[in-house]
Amino acid sequence: xxxxxxxxxxxTKLREALxxxxxxxxxxxxxxYAAVDLTGxxxxxxxxxxxxxxxxxxxASIHSHLKMDGSWVIGSFxxxxxxxxxxxxTADTVAFGIDLGVLExxxxxxxxxxxxxxxxxxxxxxxxxxLAGQNLIAQPDRELADVLLDQRVMAGVxxxxxxxxxxxxxxxxxxxxxxxxxPLRVVQRARDxxxxxxxxxxxxxxxNTRRGQQFWVYGRSAEPCRRCRTPIRRDDSGDRIRYWCPxxxx
Numbered sequence: 252x253x254x255x256x257x258x259x260x261x262x263t264k265l266r267e268a269l270x271x272x273x274x275x276x277x278x279x280x281x282x283x284y285a286a287v288d289l290t291g292x293x294x295x296x297x298x299x300x301x302x303x304x305x306x307x308x309x310x311a312s313i314h315s316h317l318k319m320d321g322s323w324v325i326g327s328f329x330x331x332x333x334x335x336x337x338x339x340x341t342a343d344t345v346a347f348g349i350d351l352g353v354l355e356x357x358x359x360x361x362x363x364x365x366x367x368x369x370x371x372x373x374x375x376x377x378x379x380x381x382l383a384g385q386n387l388i389a390q391p392d393r394e395l396a397d398v399l400l401d402q403r404v405m406a407g408v409x410x411x412x413x414x415x416x417x418x419x420x421x422x423x424x425x426x427x428x429x430x431x432x433x434p435l436r437v438v439q440r441a442r443d444x445x446x447x448x449x450x451x452x453x454x455x456x457x458x459n460t461r462r463g464q465q466f467w468v469y470g471r472s473a474e475p476c477r478r479c480r481t482p483i484r485r486d487d488s489g490d491r492i493r494y495w496c497p498x499x500x501x
Contacts, residue, residue: 253299253317255407256448260373261323262299263382263450265306268325269294274308276340279321287311288313292376294341300366300375301406303353312362313337318352366406373407373445384434391429395420396493398428405438407445410491415456416441418467423500424486424493468494491495 253261261408262370277289299305304323315321315337328335328347329451337348348354357365370386383405387398398404399413408416415426420442422431431437448454455465457477467477470493472485481498 253302253319253321254409254412255299255373256395256445256451256454257472258299258302258304258317258407259445259449260452261317262297262304264325265304265323265346266297268340268346269341270297271307272341273341274339275342276345278338279354279356279427280336280338281354284354287356289339294339299372299433300317301362301365301369301402302409303369305362307359307362308323312357312359313355314355314357314362314365315348315351316353320437321351322349323347323385324349369402369406370404371406373442374449375406375407378442380438381436383438387434388428388431391427393428394424395422395428395431396424396491398443400491405441406411408441411454411466412441412444413491414469414494415444417466417495418500421500468496470494 252341271294273293274290277287279285279287289307289308289311294306294308297305298308302316304315321388325345326344327393328349330349335347335350336351336354337389339346371377371383386404388413396417397412399408400410414424418438420437444456453465457467459465468483471483473482475481476483476496477497479496479498481496486493
C-alpha cells in the first residue's frame with residue numbers, strides 16, 4: 252500500500268532515471284492533458300511531498316498521487332496498456348505511470364499550491380515535530396487512527412502505519428486522540444517508522460526481518476498478538492480497515 256515511504260522511494264527512483272535528461276517521449280493519457288507534449292525539454296527535479304510526487308520539466312510540473320494502486324515503473328511495463336496513464340522517455344530509459352490516482356500537469360511556479368493544505372512532511376525538509384504535535388491534538392474528540400491518517404496533521408502516514416502506531420502507543424484505533432499524553436512522542440515515533448523504511452522495498456515495523464514477522468497487527472486478523480498471544484481483531488466497517496490487540500491496546 253503506497254504511503255509516504257513508498258512515495259519517497261519512488262521519487263528517488265525517478266530522480267535517478269530522469270533528472271538531467273531530455274525527454275524524447277511524452278505521452279499523457281489523460282484527456283484533459285492529452286495535448287501536453289514536453290518532448291525536447293529537460294527534467295530538472297523530482298520532489299515528493301507526503302504522498303504526492305512532482306516531476307518538474309521546464310515551466311511545467313507533472314503532479315501525481317499513487318492513491319491505493321498507483322506506481323511508477325522504470326524500464327519496461329508488461330501489463331495491460333490501459334493501465335498506463337503517462338509515458339516519459341529519454342535516450343536512456345522510459346518511465347511509466349501506472350494506475351495513478353491523480354495525474355495533472357501544472358505550472359511549475361505554482362505546483363506547491365496543490366499540497367499547501369498538508370501538514371509537515373514526515374520525510375521532507377519541512378518536518379516540524381512541534382507543529383505536527385500541535386496539529387495532532389487540535390481536535391481532542393477525534394479518533395486517533397483518523398487523526399493519524401489526516402494529511403493536514405502530518406503528511407505521509409497511511410493505514411499500515413496508522414494501525415501499527417496505535418499498537419505501539421497501546422491505544423485502540425478508535426480512542427479519542429485527546430487521551431494521548433505526549434503528542435510529540437507520537438509524531439516522532441511516526442517519523443522514525445517512516446524514516447527507517449524509506450529505502451526498504453518491504454516495510455519492517457517490529458524490527459524482525461523474517462517473512463511474515465514485520466508487522467505487529469496490520470493484516471494479522473485472528474492471529475495471536477506478538478506480545479500477549481491474544482487474537483488480533485479486525486474492523487472493516489469504516490473507510491479503512493483497523494486492526495488491534497484487545498489486551499495490549501485500551
